[in-house]
Amino acid sequence: MTESLFTILSIIILFLPLLGFAVVLLLGKRLPKLYLFEIAVISITFLLSVIVMYFKLAYSIDRDIIASFNWITIGAAPLSGVLNIELGIKIDNVTVIMLFVVNLISMLVHIFSIEYMRGDIRYNRYFAYLGLFTFSMLGIVVTHNLLMMYIYWELVGLSSYLLIGHWFEKKSAADAAKKAFIVNRIGDIGMFIGILILFTQYKTFTFDKIFYQISQGNIPFNSEAWLTATGILIFMGAVGKSAQFPLHVWLPDAMEGPTPVSALIHAATMVAAGVFLVTRVFVMLTADAMLVIAVVGAFTSLVAATIALTQNDIKKVLAYSTVSQLGYMIMSLGVGAYVFAFFHLVTHAFFKACLFLGSGSVIHAMHHEQDIRNMGGLRKKLPLTYATFLMSTIAISGIPLTSGFLSKDGILAGTLAFGKLTGHWLIPIIGFTVAAMTAFYMFRLVILTFHGKPRDHHKYDHAHESSWVMVAPLVVLAALSIFIWYTPNPLSPDAGWFMSSWVKTPVTVVPENTRFEFMQSAVQGGESHGEIVHSPLYTETMHWAHYPAMIMSIVLAGFGILLAFTLYQWKKINADKIADRIKPLYNFSLNKWYLDEAYDATAISGTISLAKILSWFDNKIVDGAVNGSAWLGRFVSKISGLFDTYVIDGFVNFTAFFSGFIGFALRKIHTGKVQTYLVFVVFAVIILLLFFKPF
């Protein structure tokens, strides 16, 4: 397969969903069956992405394909020299894997939605928006520059907004859509500033050119602090999109959207865009920036896991679990475990999409009941949903033989190695704690939903397994949670093709003294493939960390699962009593750390009081000034009116009166008789003669 063929296929993959979006959106009202076109388009896109992935990984695994063109040539601008803005695509291994993941999940969600959304009043428009989302997400994946990245970044934000607010008649859905959009904007401001710093320094948006410049020692404003700041600013975009603390608050609310949307956008793909962005700029992150990223990720995973422990809405538990797992990925990037972060992104996308679609199947069967306290015993009614849900739960809990075990274990080993090398032990401690919590709350969810006795008999009796259209995607995704797709050895991902040859940690380009010590032996240069990134010490430490991490994570996950069974399945300990005993902590978790309340109290009420102050200012000062000037105007015009009445009019009237008076006096001499006038003439001539004295 030649490079140009790769390029053409990638561009077709990118733009097909856009075509589907445009056609379905424009004609959807006339042709109610048009959603089938969208599904056909997405299936073709998926097939093409499989082809591209196969040929890329099989035949040109070490060669990236880059195609670009000059979009705008600004020419010689003052103070900056010649400016060119390039658009283009970059097809590397990460990209083709992402293409596959995004298109597969998108296709499955499309199929799932056929049944789940049936009877919706905006059925076709829903599919059109799914197409728009897929297009935007693919754009993020294939782009080779920050400008396009930012454009598609905003586009996925838009499609997320449209889909969360799909049922905009519901106030909570409309509010959630707004919240998601606004919170994302806050992160995007940082990303935008970061992009502009890079553009100011390098006059280009293209990743590879920027990285080459940095590797040559050209860093923004000649200051390592600025380089760190740029990395953190760009990371802010990921904080918003990947729902990291403190901007994670939008993601749980986003569950107001249709459940397949939650699966596609708010669990598997879009929220992973933040992680993907950090993998793209990974090489330009300094040690300080990476530490910030690791801490943010670790803290996010802890916060979200503690909240997920007590939630009662099936989708809320999954949402916080998503936030927690995203925190894991971000943390993993922060500690330099690049490959495991991306690996976890992929595996998490599959099992979390499966969990969300499974919850969709449950909600569908229970006629839009989402509270797990009203479920229970559904195992018998929904056997296939239960099996796939359980499979994914085992995967996310990190039990051996699953994909989740492989990636999670890798991340934990990475944090452990990081702790040993740098002394930041808190990060691995949080990582392991979260692993135990994850196992606990996921099994709590499974037990409360599927095991035990039904708690709402009415709904239970009406529940029935969904049709194959909804179950088939679940089965596919659950199958992808098994280790065999990624590695032949279920205990070590290193042996697998995914880790050993597909994805490699790229060489960092930041100056030597701003790297972590364990990354310093890297070879300088822009080429990233086939070179050693980490020092031998790091590799050694990773090997040292591998088995302890694995054993600890299995033990902790087992402990979490055992606790969940003790509390909810066998009821050996009364869960409510424990909740009562630690009431403050329980409420703290149930109320999501009071973060929404904190934002209400600070940001939102702050904005409202600012608005009030401004309104007061408007009412009193601005309006006062306007009213005052109006009063002044009236006052001046009154004076001017008096002047007009008495002085101007007086003068005019006097003139008239004077003329009248003169006329009255002079009318006497106008007799109308020729003789009188002649007398005047004669006398006038005589007077003139006397006056001029001609003689």
Added chain:
Amino acid sequence: MLQVGLAHFLVVSAILFSLGIYGIITRKNAVMVLMGLELILNAANINFVAFSKYGNLGINGQIVALFVIILAAAEAAIALAIVLNVYKTFANVNVDEINNLKD
């Protein structure tokens, strides 16, 4: 013996002119006004002739005087015709009573 000179003619002419003006101003009858007008014209004629004789102007003055006489005759004919019509219309010829245009 008093020698008759230019001054005597001019005095006669001035008296005649003054009489004409007086006639025009004081008379109400349009015919009398016209007669005053004739007196004025003739006063001018006397001046022309006198200057023709004493003023080293040759025959020019007398020729102009002749023109004036002709003009006066024509003017009298038209004016009397108007007066006659005025009389037909208003049944009198008093200039201060013919004031219909004033309104």
